Amino acid sequence: MDRIYMDNAATTAIAPEALAAMLPCFGQVYGNASSIHSTGRDARKPLEEARRKVADALGAKPAEIYFTSGGSESDNWAIKGAAFGNRRKGNHIITSAIEHHAVLHTCQWLEKQGFEVTYLPVDEYGLVDPKAVEAAITDKTILISIMAANNEIGTIEPIAEIGKIAKAHHVIFHCDAVQAVGAIPVNVDAWNVDMLSLSGHKFHGPKGVGALYIRTGTKVDQFLHGGAQERGKRASTENLPGIVGMSVALEKAVNNLEENGVRLTYLRDKLIKGILDNIPYTRLNGHPMQRLPGNVNVSILYIEGEALLLRLDLAGVAASSGSACTSGSLDPSHVLLAIGLPHEVAHGSLRLSLSDVNTEEEVDEVIRELPKIVSTLRSMSPMYDDFLQGKQLTAK
Ligand SMILES: *Cc1c(COP(=O)(O)O)cnc(C)c1O
Numbered sequence: 001m002d003r004i005y006m007d008n009a010a011t012t013a014i015a016p017e018a019l020a021a022m023l024p025c026f027g028q029v030y031g032n033a034s035s036i037h038s039t040g041r042d043a044r045k046p047l048e049e050a051r052r053k054v055a056d057a058l059g060a061k062p063a064e065i066y067f068t069s070g071g072s073e074s075d076n077w078a079i080k081g082a083a084f085g086n087r088r089k090g091n092h093i094i095t096s097a098i099e100h101h102a103v104l105h106t107c108q109w110l111e112k113q114g115f116e117v118t119y120l121p122v123d124e125y126g127l128v129d130p131k132a133v134e135a136a137i138t139d140k141t142i143l144i145s146i147m148a149a150n151n152e153i154g155t156i157e158p159i160a161e162i163g164k165i166a167k168a169h170h171v172i173f174h175c176d177a178v179q180a181v182g183a184i185p186v187n188v189d190a191w192n193v194d195m196l197s198l199s200g201h202k203f204h205g206p207k208g209v210g211a212l213y214i215r216t217g218t219k220v221d222q223f224l225h226g227g228a229q230e231r232g233k234r235a236s237t238e239n240l241p242g243i244v245g246m247s248v249a250l251e252k253a254v255n256n257l258e259e260n261g262v263r264l265t266y267l268r269d270k271l272i273k274g275i276l277d278n279i280p281y282t283r284l285n286g287h288p289m290q291r292l293p294g295n296v297n298v299s300i301l302y303i304e305g306e307a308l309l310l311r312l313d314l315a316g317v318a319a320s321s322g323s324a325c326t327s328g329s330l331d332p333s334h335v336l337l338a339i340g341l342p343h344e345v346a347h348g349s350l351r352l353s354l355s356d357v358n359t360e361e362e363v364d365e366v367i368r369e370l371p372k373i374v375s376t377l378r379s380m381s382p383m384y385d386d387f388l389q390g391k392q393l394t395a396k
Contacts, residue, residue, distance in 0.1 A: 004317045004362045008294055009151050009179065009353035015204035018249040022206065025241035033238050034229060043240055050247035054211050057254045058196065059187040066212045066230045067243050071178040071199030073223070074212040075102035075145075077234070078174040078195040081220035082143045083110050086172070090140035094171075096120045096128045096157075097338040099147050103176055104334070107145075116140070125287040126155035126339050134165045144173045148180035148191075152322070152335040152351060153286030154295025156184065163192025172218060178202055178210075182253035183292050184261065194218045200246030203253045204355070209242030260356045264293035267354055267363050271296050274367030279374050285336060285349060294354035297322075299336075299345045302384035303377045308350055311373045317366055322349030344383070 005013070025046065031039035033047045048062070055062040068074045083093060095107055097119045107117045118136045122128055128146055137144075144166050149156045159175055166173035174195040180186055182203025188196055195218060199210040214220055214233075226235025253260075268291075276282050281301040300308065305321030312319050322333040332346035341349075352366065378384040 002316070004358075004365060006352040006354060006358065006362070006366065007318045007320050008355035008358075009154075009202075009292075009351065010320055011201045011207065012204045012355050013357060014206055014245070015249045015252055017252055018205050018245040021248040022241040022245040025244050029240065033240065034227070043238075046244050047238055047240055050243045053247040053251050054198075057181070057186070057250045058198075058213055059189055060213050061216070063231070064188075064213055064216055066214060066234050067238060068210045068212055068234065069208055069239070070210040071100070071176070071197050071202070072102040074178075074197035074199070074210050075100065075174075075176055076106050077212055077223035078197060078214075078220065079103065079106045079143065079145055080110065081223055082172050082174065082195070082218075083113075083115055085219045085221040086142040090138075090142045091115045092138055092140040093117045093143045093145065094120065094133060094136045094141060095145045096122060096147070098122050098126055098128075098150055098152075098155075098335045099145065100151055100176055100178070103145055103147070122155075122338050124340055125290070126150055126153050126285075126335065127287065127290070128157050128162070130158050130161040130165055133162050134169070137165075137169050137171060141169070141171050144171050146173075146175060148175050148177040148186065149184065149292050149295075150286070150335060151179045152333055153297045153339065154179075154291035154353075155287045156180070156290045156292065159191045159193070166194075167192045172220075179292060182250055182257075183294065185257065188213055188215065195220065198250075200242065200249060203249055204357075205246035205249035206242045209239050209246050211246070256356065261293045264354055264356065264358075267358060267360060268293060268296055270360070271352060271354075271363050271366065272298070274363070275300075275370060278367065278371045283345075285339065285341070292353075294358075296352040296354070297349060299341060299349045300374055301345060301348055302381050302387055303348045303374060304381075305347055305349050307377055308348070308373065311377065312370075315369050315373065317369065320351040320353070322346050322351070 031043035033043040051062045051065045054065045148159050172194045175193045176197045178199045181198040194215045196213040201207040224235045283299050285297040309321050322336045336346035
């Protein structure tokens with residue numbers, strides 16, 4: 001059996017169309033897009049075409065798209081740029097407890113620089129309450145940063161509602177849409193966002209390239225200083241192959257958004273049902289409906305997620321656990337803790353993330369294999385032994 005890749009929230013395989021579009025940019029189109037000679041202009045043309053494609057995918061203007069090195073840079077730029085660019089107005093930032101570390105660690109660093117950050121809690125499904133966002137706004141608030149969809153549990157946040165509130169209070173609104181772009185409809189005007197982060201490798205584009213949407217008129221400091229690239233806002237010679245590949249992958253993802261969404265939702269729900277029905281003592285994490293079409297996240301009690309991942313890998317299935325991002329540490333995921341899971345339950349979590357390259361046969365195969373692996377692991381688990389002897393799983 002071929003390997004089954006169900007870790008598409010971590011990264012995706014590059015789309016053949018994207019790869020094909022990139023290859024000439026590693027070859028004959030080698031010019032510097034800032035050069036005025038024809039070799040430079042040969043590079044400028046595909047660069048601006050890519051910018052238009054990315055803008056179209058978001059309902060934005062090309063002049064509002066800034067290419068970056070990925071989702072992490074876009075998040076860093078948006079948050080630090082807005083913080084320092086609006087320091088005279090205030091020092092308060094609102095975000096959520098379940099953001100990606102690119103947002104959370106940036107906010108924590110800003111706290112050391114004298115900014116104040118409110119980390120809003122989420123409910124049991126991982127939803128941010130727009131009313132809580134509004135209640136947190138003070139006359140010092142300069143930025144709200146809330147993700148569109150969570151990378152671990154797939155919950156889709158009420159971004160349009162939060163956007164309305166941010167606009168009414170004249171607070172800059174940044175959205176980490178890295179998991180949403182290419183997976184669900186994204187429109188910067190419908191969402192009322194002022195800044196939006198995306199990353200190529202999450203939608204079958206190349207790694208090391210992303211973009212930040214910045215609405216015209218948004219006050220945000222420059223992040224990378226140097227040359228005049230990206231209208232003087234982001235120095236460094238453009239990564240033309242990456243940018244072109246990303247734009248082609250995004251165009252394809254958006255063209256197939258509806259069809260893929262329907263198919264992936266079906267596969268997702270089949271996988272969730274197959275796991276919950278066939279393995280006792282399991283629970284679904286994240287919102288049952290308001291979730292990314294490709295995201296499955298379950299807690300399988302009385303096992304260790306890491307051990308499960310290794311066994312799955314031996315069986316040819318690539319997945320991710322609830323503590324994947326902190327490898328080497330035993331801390332469970334901040335997202336799973338924020339939705340109220342006890343440590344033990346969070347440790348037994350499994351994320352299977354699908355993309356349009358996954359098939360129903362693969363889903364069926366995982367539904368067949370996973371229960372066997374879980375029962376083997378449980379048969380060796382002291383936690384499960386204790387449980388069978390009537391001891392309760394303790395919540396720390
Ligand atoms: C992957 C991811 C990022 C980081 O993107 P990179 O391009 O890998 O730097 C940021 N936010 C979310 C929600 C992500 O899933």
